[in-house]
Amino acid sequence: MHAPPTAPSTAPRSAPRRHRRSKALGFAALAVSLLMAVPTAQTAFGEESQQVQAIPGGGDLGPNVHVFDPSTPDIQGKVDEIFKKQESAQFGLDRYALLFKPGTYDNINAQIGFYTSIAGLGLNPNDTTFNGDVTVDAGWFDGNATQNFWRSAENLTLNPVNGTNRWAVSQAAPFRRMHVKGGLNLAPDGYGWASGGYIADSKIDGEVGPYSQQQWYTRDSSVGGWTNGVWNMTFSGVEGAPANSFPEPPYTTLQTTPISREKPFLYLDGDDYKVFVPQKRENARGVSWANGTPAGESIPLDQFYVVKEGADAATINAAVEQGLHLLFTPGVYHVDEPITINRPDTVALGLGLATIIPDNGVTAIKVGDVDGVKLAGLLVDAGPVNSETLIEVGPENASADHAANPTSLQDVFVRIGGAGPGKATTSIVVNSDDTIIDHTWVWRADHGEGWGWETNRADYGVRVNGDDVLATGLFVEHFNKYDVEWYGERGRTIFFQNEKAYDAPNQEAIQNGDTKGYAAYRVDDSVEEHEGWGMGSYCFYNVDPTIVQGHGFKAPVKPGVKFHSLIVVSLGGQGQYEHVINEVGSPTSGTDTIPSQVVSFP
Secondary structure, three states: OOOOOOOOOOOOOOOOOOOOOOOOOOOOOOOOOOOEEEEEEEOOOOOEEEEEEOOOOEOOOOOOEEEEOOOOOOHHHHHHHHHHHHOOOOOOOOOEEEEEOOEEEEEEEEEOOOOEEEEEOOOOHHHEEEEEEEEEOOHHHOOOOOOOOOEEEEOOEEOOOOOEEEEOOOOOOOEEOOEEOOEEEOOOOOOOOEOOOEEEOOEEEEEEEOOOEOEEEEEOOEEEEEOOOOOEEEEEOOEOOOOOOOOOOOEEEEOOEEEEOOOOEEEEEOOEEEEEEEOOEEEEOOOOOOOOOOOEEEEEHHHEEEEOOOOOHHHHHHHHHHOOEEEEOOOEEEEOOOEEEOOOOOEEEEEEEEEEEEOOOOOOEEEOOOOOOEEEEEEEEOOOOOEEEEEEEOOOOOOOOOOOOOOEEEEEEEEEOEEOOOOEEEEEEEOOOOOEEEEEEEEEOOOOEOOOOOOOOOOEEEEEOOOOOEEEEEEEEOOOOOOEEEOOOOEEEEEEEEEOOOOOOOHHHHOEOOEOOOOOEEEOOOOOOEEEEEEEEEEOOOOOOOOEEEEEEEOOOOOOEEEEEEEEEEHHHOOEEEEEEOOEOOOOOOOOOOOEEEEEEO
């Protein structure tokens, strides 16, 4: 959302790794040291002895986690105090988690600002009930909700005071495991602009009203109705969803989600904190908790290294090697080497938008080619020294079969610039087969501090090399070249939202050989099978409105490559698209915001 100029780069990139999986290949190696040996004082013979020193698991959740129970005095005052600090702190350093023990809370209106997560501590959303609201509005930005990012609500039941809860958000603001006993309004007061959003594993008894929301994705949920759509409303596995009718109304509806696994979450078992890790579901429809206790595994907190501000990458990595999971408390973490996870089934869960900044151009997170790693609730913020990558899932040429137990990324967000200068050649690289990308916003900043065509240079957003990778809720915006590139076989994307980089200085800066501009979403010519549903790309070339983008999407014309419900939009006529995909679809034209749509391709 917003930006100016400078000059382009034509530096070539290295060729992507190509592979085809043989299912017979590869069992993931899992060698890990159970304890870290550290040298201690010399013996009488001048030789160093070795002493085993374990990193302790568990402990308190740190100063930025606020835990409430129904008897806590002045809950509303504390919630209001945090909101006042966070309401407009778009690029601030404070991070908060507001956690509510099971019980009933009366007369609560929890307004949620930047870098604030609110969640119930029950195993089921119905364990923690607000007779009140969890609210996001846009008064801080004159009724414009297009910058209501980086916040979340999870695992609560709401009885809204006036019958409808307001959740007026845009990207990186998930609404998960929520039960609203009433309606849900996704627009700000006054129905100003909004550009969200994401709902999963939630039950809204009443009607959902997106109103001014440009696009929205809802997964594995239940709704009492849905009022309208602007450009792209996509549903998979949603009971009560409107029938598929794209482009008018612009509803893309899949009866089930082919593969899903809900995000891990912290809860209380009596007085003991545990993390619940939901089980993978296939062809899911409706919420995972409808019958009470969801299917999955509970992990006691003492099996987690509770990471607090000041922890370094070496200690975090030693904890993983020792056999601990990771729970990042709300804060900002600088790492001078990658956080490396090579142990199967490791959970790395962030609270309160825990933020990882790679120093000196390192990669922030590297995951091995192993089963079942869960990355969730983390924001990776690029540093001023260029990182070749920010997140890598699997090493180059990864080939192990993870179909039974895939790695997942859930509410894992990336930011380049905005909070200050940042650079990264490619934000996320997925090499491991079967990976699930469930709600990510990968964003090259177009406002804030430290942005500009070269200042926060970031050529590529997401590159998928692994086979059988599924993306549900893929938001990738403003990259200097390709926003998404897909090289693996049998990839699937359900819902894609993109804006091309606003700040391109001129046509030459985005020229891609003979092609006008880089596609928002490109499937490599070598790919035989790929499928996508409910996908949109928008342009707003406000620095040079004469820029023409050849197409929003590019893919080989093959029987196994299929797209459903594609849309491109020229926002206010600032720049134009010639086609939707390849040379298919009519051009956008004129100064009005009129979309061009393709129902199916080929």
